[in-house]
Amino acid sequence: MLIQGLKNIKNHMGSGKLNYFKLKQNESALVRFLVTDAEDPNLIAVYEHDLSFRDNPPFTATCIGQNCPLCAKGIAKRLAIYFPLYDKRDNQYKIWRRGVKFAEQIEGYLNKYGELNKRDYQIERKGTNIQNTTYNLYPEDPKPFEPDIEAFEELMINLKKSLAPRTKEELIGLVEGNDLLDGAIEVEIPDEDVPF
Numbered sequence: 326m327l328i329q330g331l332k333n334i335k336n337h338m339g340s341g342k343l344n345y346f347k348l349k350q351n352e353s354a355l356v357r358f359l360v361t362d363a364e365d366p367n368l369i370a371v372y373e374h375d376l377s378f379r380d381n382p383p384f385t386a387t388c389i390g391q392n393c394p395l396c397a398k399g400i401a402k403r404l405a406i407y408f409p410l411y412d413k414r415d416n417q418y419k420i421w422r423r424g425v426k427f428a429e430q431i432e433g434y435l436n437k438y439g440e441l442n443k444r445d446y447q448i449e450r451k452g453t454n455i456q457n458t459t460y461n462l463y464p465e466d467p468k469p470f471e472p473d474i475e476a477f478e479e480l481m482i483n484l485k486k487s488l489a490p491r492t493k494e495e496l497i498g499l500v501e502g503n504d505l506l507d508g509a510i511e512v513e514i515p516d517e518d519v520p521f
């Protein structure tokens with residue numbers, strides 16, 4: 326199936342259903358990560374292309390690897406890591422999209438505090454702009470938590486659906502049918518500012 330144009334692709338993807346975890350500057354939230362460690366199958370990482378368009382909001386497309394038309398166009402790709410979590414502010418199951426640096430940060434917590442999902446973490450966002458934004462994590466004491474299996478499964482299904490690679494033809498339609506900003510090439514869009 327050939328889908329042309331950004332709007333059509335977005336409709337086809339049914340994106341927007343996925344509940345993303347966000348923090349504003351100087352905001353904090355108490356969360357329960359829903360993965361044990363780096364080997365947990367619910368911890369998902371994919372290479373992605375962030376695209377900026379002249380007339381459309383930015384768009385993120387999963388890299389299809391070999392024969393990827395976005396790679397062929399020289400558009401930078403980055404590794405995005407998706408952490409499922411339970412946000413205790415509003416009792417919602419959400420996905421937190423992070424980069425490689427954060428994964429390294431998490432590794433430190435794993436080494437020191439063990440399995441991620443055994444305790445709550447207070448997450449605090451600090452910084453005035455994208456370049457200097459950091460997230461501080463404060464582990465609470467271990468406490469049992471039973472996630473709602475159905476809500477968690479639905480979250481993971483929606484995540485996998487939204488990350489499912491498009492066909493080569495769809496990706497070609499995405500870049501050919503829209504006015505790509507010159508700046509989109511080799512420019513990384515910070516994850517906080519990518520609408521889904």
Ligand SMILES: [Zn+2]
Nearest residue numbers: 388389393396
């Ligand atoms: Zn690619």
